[in-house]
Amino acid sequence: MMKSFTLNLRTTLFFGIDAIHSFEKIAKYIVTQDLSPLLIITGKSSYKKCGAWNVVKEILESYEIEYAHYDGVSSNPTIEMVQTAFEFGRGIGAKSVLGIGGGSVIDVSKATAVLIANKDISARELYLKRPQVNPAVPIFAINTTHGTGTEVDRFAVATIPEERAKISIAYDSIYPTFSIDDPSLTTKLPRDQTIYVTIDALSHALESMTSKYSNPFTVNLATQASHRIFENLPKALDHPEDVEVRYWLLYASMIAGITLDNSRAHLAHALEHPISAVKPEVPHGLGLALLLPVVIEKAYEAFPDVLSVALRPIANDLRGLPEEGKKARKALEEWISSLGLDKRLSDLGFCEEDVDELVRIALKTMKYLIGMAPFEVSDDMLKRMYIEIL
Numbered sequence: 001m002m003k004s005f006t007l008n009l010r011t012t013l014f015f016g017i018d019a020i021h022s023f024e025k026i027a028k029y030i031v032t033q034d035l036s037p038l039l040i041i042t043g044k045s046s047y048k049k050c051g052a053w054n055v056v057k058e059i060l061e062s063y064e065i066e067y068a069h070y071d072g073v074s075s076n077p078t079i080e081m082v083q084t085a086f087e088f089g090r091g092i093g094a095k096s097v098l099g100i101g102g103g104s105v106i107d108v109s110k111a112t113a114v115l116i117a118n119k120d121i122s123a124r125e126l127y128l129k130r131p132q133v134n135p136a137v138p139i140f141a142i143n144t145t146h147g148t149g150t151e152v153d154r155f156a157v158a159t160i161p162e163e164r165a166k167i168s169i170a171y172d173s174i175y176p177t178f179s180i181d182d183p184s185l186t187t188k189l190p191r192d193q194t195i196y197v198t199i200d201a202l203s204h205a206l207e208s209m210t211s212k213y214s215n216p217f218t219v220n221l222a223t224q225a226s227h228r229i230f231e232n233l234p235k236a237l238d239h240p241e242d243v244e245v246r247y248w249l250l251y252a253s254m255i256a257g258i259t260l261d262n263s264r265a266h267l268a269h270a271l272e273h274p275i276s277a278v279k280p281e282v283p284h285g286l287g288l289a290l291l292l293p294v295v296i297e298k299a300y301e302a303f304p305d306v307l308s309v310a311l312r313p314i315a316n317d318l319r320g321l322p323e324e325g326k327k328a329r330k331a332l333e334e335w336i337s338s339l340g341l342d343k344r345l346s347d348l349g350f351c352e353e354d355v356d357e358l359v360r361i362a363l364k365t366m367k368y369l370i371g372m373a374p375f376e377v378s379d380d381m382l383k384r385m386y387i388e389i390l
């Protein structure tokens with residue numbers, strides 16, 4: 001497999017236990033580069049509960065950095081949240097943006113940083129028209145979950161409710177300039193979120209290693225990521241405060257972020273986004289947990305060698321033969337259900353009559369990711385996949 005590929009590694013990442021104290025380096029950078037006022041974006045409370053805020057606030061004060069705080073982000077963030085954060089940032093004359101939170105917060109921070117540098121564009125125009133833009137103002141990210149990998153990539157997802165679209169922008173200028181991944185900030189994550197965010201990371205790993213853009217570098221990283229997840233997610237559920245377990249889950253989600261950035265996702269993400277676009281209360285990772293086994297069964301035909309190695313910790317009898325797709329699917333389904341996840345799409349409020357609409361949304365808004373699948377995709381195949389998880 002001697003494919004040519006481009007590596008996207010542009011963020012300086014401070015990774016490890018107590019990496020939060022490296023915020024001092026970010027503060028120095030803000031001062032020397034004249035990047036205040038700083039717009040801080042968070043959710044309602046997790047930025048405090050995780051322990052990040054005390055450290056950040058003290059450092060900001062000791063460096064006399066001017067800042068203002070927008071705390072209106074929730075999961076599956078809407079375009080309205082991006083617009084409001086931008087207007088708030090514009091009001092204070094923000095010159096840089098700091099997101100403290102999980103993927104939703106960091107994604108809103110990235111999109112806001114683009115708008116601050118392009119004041120005549122609205123959030124809706126940015127997502128729906130994909131205009132040429134000036135580079136975003138500098139972004140700093142303190143990541144508090146082990147899921148999206150957005151702290152090291154150039155994507156930012158938002159939902160546009162009236163379009164039933166949950167879509168991504170991608171710009172080189174929205175790689176955070178600096179990010180912090182500190183496992184000790186993740187030990188307070190509730191059980192259900194621990195599962196959902198980790199399934200997201202697993203999905204990034206398994207999809208990117210089997211996408212049209214997969215390459216030896218991403219296969220290697222994604223294999224490591226999936227092995228760490230299979231080993232450590234059950235441990236995290238038994239021992240949520242075990243920082244070593246969280247270290248490996250965070251490491252896995254971060255490297256899966258790099259593989260997502262370089263090799264993309266495909267059908268599990270393409271089919272999940274319509275679900276949480278229609279019902280924003282459905283966690284991204286929950287929709288993925290339903291779809292991933294079905295998608296992996298199909299992808300196995302194209303990548304039996306790669307997937308048999310990646311799935312080894314949960315299915316050591318896979319030999320890397322194309323006909324083992326069903327076995328791979330079953331192993332993944334059993335592992336997911338052993339975590340206590342046994343919901344179906346119908347439990348999330350969908351019925352058979354909704355499937356055509358989900359397929360329509362996927363075809364309209366997720367064309368790019370559908371095209372990343374390592375096999376020919378028909379409308380009928382998408383429909384069947386939804387029906388299988390009903």
Ligand SMILES: [Fe+2]
Pocket residue numbers: 148200203204269284
């Ligand atoms: Fe994802």
